[in-house]
Amino acid sequence: MATEVAIAPEADALAEQIRVAVPEGGYRHDLRAVSIVWRRELIRFRTDRLRAVTALIQPILFLFVLGTGLSSLAGGSMPPGVSFKTFIYPGVLAMSVLFTAIFSAASIVWDREFGFLREILVAPVSRASIVIGKCLGGATIATFQGIVFLILAGFADVPYNPVLIVTLIGELLLLSFTLTAFGVMMAARIKQFQAFMALTQMLVMPLFFLSGALYPLTGLPAWLSVLTRIDPLTYVVGPMRHAVFSHLSIAAPFDQRLAPGITWGGWLVPLWLSIGIVAIMGLGMMAVAIAEFRKTE
């Protein structure tokens, strides 16, 4: 059946013949759909400045209030010239994207019932392109959020080294992508807004506390040691802390104790594997989300 439609020629002047043909799909069309969903996410973020500001409050509290407050306790174990704030900065930086990334997926739950998502679900575009666009969109806005927090690095005595900043932004982008994919995967299953918020709230804090964001991964009791290795956030906080510490001049013993890297039963997990784990988790969860979206009621 032809998909080309001509508007009735006998209609009045404004209905002069405009031929509108809706083409059959294809990867270019799907790429366009990815871009639409992504751009819309950015526009939404731009119009919601309040959200951007409130998302910064929590990491700022952690860094400046908790960080400063605990310095006197933790100061003894810090090398000269390095404060506790510097130590927790990478972890809090990760936290600055945590909420924004996961909650960017919350709009799916809202949209499914009332908004844009319903319009796009009846459009001739693949479900995969919708999910991919959403994951990239959430990753982008969360990374923006992280970059704003990155500007405050100087207050935690983290140097503004270009290589360090680019490394951190790269890691933030990866983290944001994986977290958004996690949120989208959850949102694909959960149809109630309140349930989604409750469940993600419940998961976010354990993710953060078990990631080693606030303490080194050495000398932990066995149970906590195991839990930290299960937490995916650990595999981003580790490399981020490594990046920061490699741009500080610290004596080796301190570096060993504070940023020891992640170990599995004594085996040091290489950086590439750590990053790879996070990337694969992100892609895996996105695949699950796509499969969920392909289901029809």
Place this chain on the structure above:
Amino acid sequence: MALHTSAGARTVAGLAGSGSGRQPVIAVAGLTKRYGEVEAVRGIDFEVARGETFGFLGPNGAGKTTTIKILCTLANATSGTASVAGHDAARERDAVRRNIGLVFQDTTLDTYLTAEQNLRFHAELYGVPKAAVAPRMRQVMDMVGLWDRKDHLVSTFSGGMQRRLEIARGLLHAPHVLFLDEPTVGLDPQTRSSIWQYINELKGREDITIFLTTHYMDEAENCDRIAIIDHGKIVAIDTPEALKAGIGMDRVQIHTADDPAAIAALAEKFGIEAVTREGAVTFSVAAGEQFVPRLFAEFSVPIRSVSVSRPSLDDVFMSYTGTTIRDAEASGTDAMRQMAARFRGRR
């Protein structure tokens, strides 16, 4: 009904009638849909011809929205088949999607974007060729009288304007079928009739088939044909006129000098059973206007006044379902919907 674009609708009806073996635009056979224990649609069959305005009339929860969801590829039927614009709604989803426009009950517009931005996104989603986008956008926005508001944020639009913009957006990619799910729900009567004016006008300009659902009787009058759906089944399907004529009886009320005598005379002379209602002798006859002259000629009791009334769609609905159309209790989703509306209003 006054709003009916008589000329347009007639040609369309003629076209549908002459249908010389032409494929129907929508064909549904043996369609059922079960959600767990609940059977939302319980075996329905119907066809919609090209150019028709076809209405699904029924109370909330009768299965109207479920049927639309299946036709629009958003839900799978439990059994039975549905084809839209020549494509199977379950197996050729993308082909169906390219050929339909859809206006949902709740707005799916992005309220923080301008009217034009909303339409541009839509054009991109459907891959409308770049050269066609601008003229077509102007055309559909003119059609709903919103061209001069194209640069305004949708959040500044009234409910009626948003609905009109959604109709324009649904038409942007020149679909063969436009689905309208309760197009006027939640709008005031004046806005409702203006929406219908736009819908009827667009029928004259576009080669389009319209499938709509409603639980407003007066709106069903705008359709070329309607299906009355109740508890997941189609109980009647025909033109509004034929459905009303199908009841067969007009209601006649007469005021007389002596009601008991009149009732007795009606029974004796015409074999009609009459009762006193609202202070008048009331009875039902086929072709009421033709009965009145006979009444005057043959009746012995003096008659002061006569009124004849046609059955309404309410009577039709009542006669097929045994109830009047009723609104379901506000469900959880309804409550959330109201919340969403308030939320949008604030922004």
